[in-house]
Every structure is written in structure tokens, then in C-alpha cells.
Amino acid sequence: MLKITFSARPNARGPRSLAIALIAGIALSLAALAPAATAADEAAPEDTIGISAKPQAADENSAGRTRFSYQMSPGQNLDDVYVVTNSGTTAQTFTVFATDAFNTAEGGYGLLDTGVQPADAGAWVRFGGETSVTAALQPGESREIPFSLVVPADASPGDHAAGMVVSALADDGQVLVDRRVGTRLYVRVPGDLQPNLTVDGMSASYTPSINPLAGEATVTFTVRNAGNVALSGDLKTEIKGLFGIGLAPALETEVDEMLPGSTRTVTTTVSGVGQWVFLNPVVTLYPSVDAEALNPGPLTSVTRDTILFAVPWVLLGLIVLGLGIWGWIVFSRRRDARRARAWIEYTEAEARRKAEYEREPAVVAAASPTRSESS
Structure with missing residues (x-):
């Protein structure tokens, strides 16, 4: 219970203050009741x-x-029950x-929309001679x-592939929603059975990495039933590489069921x-059921292959760079060796020339007295 207490202090505007206090009290009362109403609304579960x-x-x-x-x-009939x-x-x-x-683009098992007339196994099913039947069920109730x-x-x-469908129409705001569940239905007609999956249109590409041994090979192909x-x-x-040598661990994946005539990339x-x-x-594709x-x-497996070239440009670039550096070093050493030999030859020639020059005055000096005595 909400209790409001007013001050006994005299106030020239007492009636106005009382009115304000009453309004505030009503507002507080409504505010106190609002959470309870909200909680009651949230507690009531919505129908599903x-x-x-x-x-x-x-x-x-x-x-x-x-x-x-x-x-x-062909021509045979049978009876069954759907629960x-x-x-x-x-x-x-x-x-x-x-x-x-039919097979969806993602490879799933799809069924025609409600209202679309079937032309294959879906048209072979009858409910008491009719193409559909309705059933009103209480919560938790089942019916055969x-x-x-x-x-x-x-x-x-x-x-021949089809599906049994249970549909429930319900209002969702201003939209009528069709909620459906289905069960697969297959009819195999005996005769010339041809289980045949093929692999066509194969292509491949290579994505290199900095590590020349850690690239990725992407293979794309079409599987056709x-x-x-x-x-x-x-x-x-x-x-694989030359001589059939494996170059990486094999990748194993699954292909979901494909109906006759369907294709998948x-x-x-x-x-x-x-x-x-x-x-x-x-x-290599290994068919299964x-x-x-x-x-x-x-069932017979099928194998297809293609050729892909992955040039190690980074490695080749490093090799070319290394060869260039090595060539420059060899060239520099040979050039320096030639220069050194030329310098040695030059210094030796200079030394010989200087020695010969120094010997010539001595020879001249030794020959001069002989000429004087003769005169």
C-alpha cells in the first residue's frame, strides 16, 4: 500500500500543494502497478x-x-501411412x-512450392483419391x-524422387506464413538401371605463398548425375608431380545425394x-548410395585430372639475385687480379728501367779516362 505524508507546516498555497501531492501520488501508484502488469504479460506464453x-x-x-x-x-500400387x-x-x-x-543450388533436397503441380512421383500419390488431405489436430495430438x-x-x-509435405498456414502479423515439413519419398522403377556420376569441366589454379612449399592448389569441376x-x-x-609422386596430403570430401539429371559445381x-x-x-569420385x-x-569410380604449372618466381628471383651477386664477386675478383698483375708488371718495369738508368752513368764514367789517355 502506497502511503503519502503531507507536511503540517502552514503554507499560503496549501490547496495547490495538496493538488500537486495528489497528482504525484496517483502517478506513483500507476508506476508501482505498471511492472506487475508487464510481468503478468511476460509470464503468459505465446502460442507456437x-x-x-x-x-x-x-x-x-x-x-x-x-x-x-x-x-x-509400372502399373503397380501400394498403400502406406504417414504419421x-x-x-x-x-x-x-x-x-x-x-x-x-529436386536438388537445390547448394546441393540440398528441395521440394516444389505449395500450389505448384507435380509431374513425376509427387503426382503418383493419392489420399483417398484426392491430391491432398486436411487434418485438425489439438496440441500434442498425432494422426495416421x-x-x-x-x-x-x-x-x-x-x-523418381518426391516428398510428403505437411503444411500449416498461420498469420504472422499482416503476413500469411506457410510452415512446412517434409519427408523424402523415392520410387525405383526396375529396368535398365544406369548409376553414373561423371566429372567434367575440370580446371585448376595455384596460389603461391612466401614459403615456396606452402602454396594452395584450387580445383574446380562439375559433377553430373x-x-x-x-x-x-x-x-x-x-x-601429383612428375612420375605420379604425391606433393601434398590428399583432400577427402563428400558429395551429397544427387538426383538423376542434376549437376553440381x-x-x-x-x-x-x-x-x-x-x-x-x-x-577421383567414388559413387555410393x-x-x-x-x-x-x-558402382564404378571415375577419375579425372588436369595439368597446372606453378613457377616458383620468388625462388627463381632469389636464385637470379644470388647468381648476380656471385657473378659480380667473380668479376670484381678477376678485375682486381688483372689490376694487381698490371700494377706488379708496371712496378717491375719501373724498377728495371730505374736500375738500367742508374747503371748508364757508371758506364759512361768508366769509359771517359780511356779516351783522355788516347788523346
Whole structure:
């Protein structure tokens, strides 16, 4: 309880002061109540929309499936069950349908937008004869959604990819948001199966470093699923030199599942590559299938390579500089030696000339008395 105490000291403007005090008291009371109202608002949780869905387990003792995988002949049909759960905190109406799948630019497993008509395996699914079904679920409630799948008589051999989709539309302010979850669905039609991953358009570049043995080789290429079976792959990128000698540790990466007809640009960078002038980047792709996928038979690896030149310009520059210094030293020594020899020859010649000059007066002096006696 908020208590306001007023001073008993006489004041000529008592009524005005009382009014001000009352206004201040009301303001303080509202301020004291405001945090409680805010706390009450924050304590009330907001409703959330949550969706989860999965294939029905084959039996009580089997582990749950994470995808629908079927092998069906043209004209064949089967029935299965999709389990949808409202994992949110509010009642929600869900729409369940099937649509076609594709690989995204990043290599993910994408599904067509809601409202886009499927043309492949997504069009083979029916819910009681309809292309979709709705289910109103309370929070925490699950429901089994039965569906049938009919393979057309003219279906081509190979893998046909689709997805089961659960969609919930909800208002988010002034925007209607479509929240979706999906489960992969694969139908393999038997016949001439052609599991075939290829590597094309290979190019390479080299990035040097100050350390001539610590450069990077970047290899770019295109992986194409040219067959009719969905495949993943393990990639090994190696940098070899003359005679197939490895010049750096091999780099191993993975290629996510690629649907038939899809392509993907892959770039790998191998570190610790020396500037050995001749480099031979080699890429080996080992196809594989998902653990839950049907076995398509033997898979063949594919290898591609290219040639790359990495000239050690820094090292060559140091060598040229060293040779220049060595040449200058040799030249200077030879020049100095020539000058020294020339100086020695000059001094010896001067010494001989001086000695001869000093001997000539003595000879003349010795010859003069003889001439006098003769006269």
C-alpha cells in the first residue's frame, strides 16, 4: 500500500500543494502497478505452431523409417501411412500432400512450392483419391494419414524422387506464413538401371605463398548425375608431380545425394603444395548410395585430372639475385687480379728501367779516362 505524508507546516498555497501531492501520488501508484502488469504479460506464453511427421514404422519391433523407399513396377500400387503430429501449443489445421523433389543450388533436397503441380512421383500419390488431405489436430495430438501410390504404366526405369509435405498456414502479423515439413519419398522403377556420376569441366589454379612449399592448389569441376539412379559420392583430390609422386596430403570430401539429371559445381582447395613447376591435380569420385536406399548394383569410380604449372618466381628471383651477386664477386675478383698483375708488371718495369738508368752513368764514367789517355 502506497502511503503519502503531507507536511503540517502552514503554507499560503496549501490547496495547490495538496493538488500537486495528489497528482504525484496517483502517478506513483500507476508506476508501482505498471511492472506487475508487464510481468503478468511476460509470464503468459505465446502460442507456437509446431509440426512433426514421419513414416509409420513397419511393425512394433522395427526402428522408425526416416524416408519412404519403394521399388515398384509400372502399373503397380501400394498403400502406406504417414504419421503427423501437432507439436505446437495451439490447435492447428494441417494440409498433407505430395510433390516432386529436386536438388537445390547448394546441393540440398528441395521440394516444389505449395500450389505448384507435380509431374513425376509427387503426382503418383493419392489420399483417398484426392491430391491432398486436411487434418485438425489439438496440441500434442498425432494422426495416421493413409495414402496410396500408383506407378503409371509408362514410368521410366530408375529413381523418381518426391516428398510428403505437411503444411500449416498461420498469420504472422499482416503476413500469411506457410510452415512446412517434409519427408523424402523415392520410387525405383526396375529396368535398365544406369548409376553414373561423371566429372567434367575440370580446371585448376595455384596460389603461391612466401614459403615456396606452402602454396594452395584450387580445383574446380562439375559433377553430373548422367544416369537414372540417385547417388552420393566420396571425393578424393590429389596433387601429383612428375612420375605420379604425391606433393601434398590428399583432400577427402563428400558429395551429397544427387538426383538423376542434376549437376553440381564443386571446388576443393589442397594446402601445402610446393612450387614444383609441374603439378597434376587428380580427382577421383567414388559413387555410393544412402544407407536406406535400394542397392542399384555395382558402382564404378571415375577419375579425372588436369595439368597446372606453378613457377616458383620468388625462388627463381632469389636464385637470379644470388647468381648476380656471385657473378659480380667473380668479376670484381678477376678485375682486381688483372689490376694487381698490371700494377706488379708496371712496378717491375719501373724498377728495371730505374736500375738500367742508374747503371748508364757508371758506364759512361768508366769509359771517359780511356779516351783522355788516347788523346
